[in-house]
Amino acid sequence: MSTDAFELEASAFLNDSTKLKDGVKEQNSADLPTKTDWKAIYVIGLITFVAFVVNFLLESNRWPYLQEVDTDTTAEFFGVASAASKAGHAVFTLVFSYWSYHYQCVKPPIVFGCLISLISCVFYFCVELLTDNRRYLMAMCFVLFGAASSNITVLRAYIASASLPEDRTKAFSASSLSILLAVIVAPIIQISFSKIPYPGWEVLPDVRFHIYTGPVALAALINVVVIGITWFCLRELPKRKKFAGPANGSTIDYYKAKMTAFLNLDIKWGLVLLCCCMKAVFTLCIVILMLIMPVLYTTSYGWSGTTLVQISAISMGTAGILSLVVGLLYAFLGKYIPQRVAFLFALFVFGLLFVFTYPYEAISNPVAPYNETTNSGCNPEKYDWCQTAVAPPAILLVVVQTAAISLCMPIAIVSLDAIYSKILGQINQSMLQGAFIIFEDIVFIVGPIVLSAIFTEFGTSRLWLVNIGVVAAGVIAWILCFRNLKPYS
Template sequence: MKQKVADSEKSVDPVFRITSGPTSLEKDESDSSLDAKEECFSLADEDAEETNWRLIYITAVVSFLGAIEGTAVHMSEWPYMREIDPDATVKFFGIASSASKAAHALFVLIFAVWSFKYKTVKWPLIAGRIIAMVACFIYLCIEYLPTGRRYLMMFCYILFDISGSSPSILRAYIAAVSMPKDRSKAFAAMSLSMTLSIICGPLIQMAFTTIPYPGFTIIPHVKFHVYSAPIWIANSTNFISIAIIVFGMKELPRKPKTKKPKKPSIFELEGLKMRIQKIKKANIDWILVFVVWIAKCGKTMTARSIGTLLPILMMVQYGWTGIETVRITSFLMGGSGLLSMFVIGSFMFCKLGTIVQPRFIYLFSISLFTMLYIVTYPYKSIGVEVAMYNATDNTGCDPDKYSWCEGGIAPQPILFLCCMVFVFGMTMPSSAISLDTIYSKILGNIDQSVMQGAAVILDDIMMVITPTYASYIYTLLGLQPLWIMNGCIMSCVVGLWIVMLQKFKDYS
């Protein structure tokens, strides 16, 4: 059985992750989970022996344009919120992030049902881009509000994540326009396009760091500066995306009706019940399934907590300004993106997944991620003092908001940033590839749609819970307790994986 990569939308943190789209490098040619997805679409020529590479590349471009919007905008969310609304707190930012992820999870399902029920790809994608355009327009006009701007920003975050959920339907589209023998390359094109967005998004943001807030006034209350410039660029990509979707992509015809009884869809109650009954009868090692779920949740939770707090740490722990935070975050994302491309390339071209068993690759990934919390822990002996509060720039540790400011210790900034780039760049793609490969093999030759969906739901739950968890712990107790808690979670995951390592041998 061949290698298969998890959906990066569900496996990589927003600061270092791609916000949406399919990323499987290799798909099992007999992967039954695709059967359910291909119920939506079929190739125009049932006897076609060639993959429609034109549509593959067009789809990759659409996915890239949608993802680059998220990567460019996300880096400046906290600095901008703090700039225009002094009442914004870390707790509120965490709640806003959780709300946006909850909306994302809900609309992934809504867009999937829409696409399946009405046999369309174009309209859900166009709807997503229109929602993104509305979000951009509102975001640019936020300063019309005299007070409470953080609430409107939270609404914009929700709209951005809703728009980012529409490209999730592209997995089925790629499966429909590619032949089984070419499916690995087709999903690899998607994976590379999404990874490129991690690199290009920060470059867009970096290009405007020379225009500090408040920048240039275009019309009253609408300005062009370091925080709004990516929104202008993102809005232009929405027009380009819609044009490509309308004129470049094509709806795929339904399969011709036959006398053969139609298999109930997973979106129908009967279809769901039927699949659950088949899963109950299947010879699945449920212990290993639960181990995979636990490992996935632990990794997602700890990685997402870093993604939520990273810009906050830069401004509070080190006292860096909003522009400095955006600039440094751009370097971090660009560096981790380049390293991720190297890792993905090693799986694609060097066949790393066949040279080293996936169970060992995943063990290496989670062990390295655990070491991140040990190496970057704010030790008193090698750490630096938390920056004092600067009321002018609204940076540093404000003792009125954080009771732990006095005597607080932060990690060495150079060590902290270098570890973030290396660990996220190395572990995110490798852990996603290896864990999804193992999980797929554990499930075996069944319709995997329900079980894959269960893993996605668990991942979404962690994505919703974690921002609030991380922001509250950090606000009340500081970085040290949060790092200890996350380190303990990852240590438990590593320990559990080592205990079960031999049992994974048959699936590696």
């Protein structure tokens, strides 16, 4: 079989809607969906909502609980543990993406991820059975949580396959709104468990139910719900044509032909890389808000673990409600707003978050002194800058953070996802959607380690300058490619 035949057959497998004719790729409209499957899109939204409630519950109290069960925990260890969690997410994103791509299925990867999450919840709930070095078991739980949550990646390709290009923004909005609704619900659940302060109720010897383990127990039950919804409510998409491979060819020839056709697809690879880099820039802001900010609050303002959980829950709940409103408006009005403009706006506002909350001397106060009883405040044995560092007013940081999340998260997520999906076109997007998430995971792996090291060595001011520089570079890169993005926005 000739190389051209390899390309034709591999192309049919990789992309039912693209064919090669005289070396030119053209669209086969007969292979495109005739209409958007909104029922499937809404089921995806329901699964996404329930899954992200679990994710938020499992992530909301990691730092304060680590400090409670193991006083030897440092910000750097937390950063490394968080990075390991995202490394697990990155590895299993590839596993689940290839699983879904190769076997053309969605249900098995989702269910398997939920089973991993169930196991990790059991380990997390029993961490106090250990007498020392509990932080290492917690870190293992982080890794398992990260691996489990990567199963949702396969739903991104499902949305792209089940929707028409003109409905892509609205289809991704349904999934994004589900995430925002989870942001509202998860803090409400978290606050309800704050009525059971640590050490809580002993349900078994050295196994306790309290503000930190209660949400994990609920998350375990929710995983069972996700399995049920996935198995009974989600339908598999029609299978695409299988790639038979070259006649009498070796395994190497098989994958060579597949890769040749893949690289020859009519895709703007430069714009694919741009979107992946923008995903990384946006994720860096999320790393600060999700992983570094809790450390900053306890260190700079002396908040106890319970106070941090309560204020974070209120802040995230408020942000979730406002984000849901913004997301709903954007879902209906987004077709009138160029997606490239929307993402640029969201990225620019996120940059302003760090500009407005920079610890300027004129408006800042000295960081809180260390309190051994609550293990909060700035510990000079861990941070050399405690005596000279200042922090902006806590209310300013909380309000600006909440406002930025509310305005930027729904717009940035939906607009970038829609642009990326349109750039890929009507191919089987499982692997490239997985690659898109890998860029996010790389930042979640490297970001906590690097950013926590900068925070440990220099404090908030240097950390904020780094983020301002990265976001500014992202804004400039997006503007330089503005004209090339127009057909996809």
